[in-house]
Amino acid sequence: MNYQHQQLASGRWAAMPFFEQMSNIGSEVERTIKWKAKGNKEYSRMAFERSLELLELTIADSKNMKRLRELTRLKEILIDHFEFDNDYNSTDKNWSNYFYSFNYASQLGR
Numbered sequence: 001m002n003y004q005h006q007q008l009a010s011g012r013w014a015a016m017p018f019f020e021q022m023s024n025i026g027s028e029v030e031r032t033i034k035w036k037a038k039g040n041k042e043y044s045r046m047a048f049e050r051s052l053e054l055l056e057l058t059i060a061d062s063k064n065m066k067r068l069r070e071l072t073r074l075k076e077i078l079i080d081h082f083e084f085d086n087d088y089n090s091t092d093k094n095w096s097n098y099f100y101s102f103n104y105a106s107q108l109g110r
Contacts, residue, residue, distance in 0.1 A: 013057045018064060023106040025054045026099025032082060033092045048082050 013021065028051035035044035052075065058064055059071045081090045 013054070014061045014063070017106070017109060018058075018067070019102050019106040019109055021054070021058045021061070021064075022099065022102035025051050025058065026095075026102055028054060029078070029095050029099055033095065036082075037092075048078075051078070 016024075028047050031047035032044050032051060035041075035047055055071065055075050055078070059068065059075070064071060077088050077090055078095075080086055080088055081095070
């Protein structure tokens, strides 16, 4: 697979704590939201693809096996929100709130 985050895919991602992984995914989701709000569909799409790449790396990380249900559901709802009809009625604010908690927990762990 051709990763945009080559160094992370080569093992650095698995060395990160779960909260830091989720915080980084949240940063890309925030970029997706901000570029979408500015009307730049291309940059928004690229940020979304990066967020999915990081989410896939998180799903593949063996330490997160007990979280697979949440992670795969997260992927499903993110794709529904940004690429399809938003059947789950999620909002940009919901995503900001969801990922904020991981950012906060990541900062506490440093």
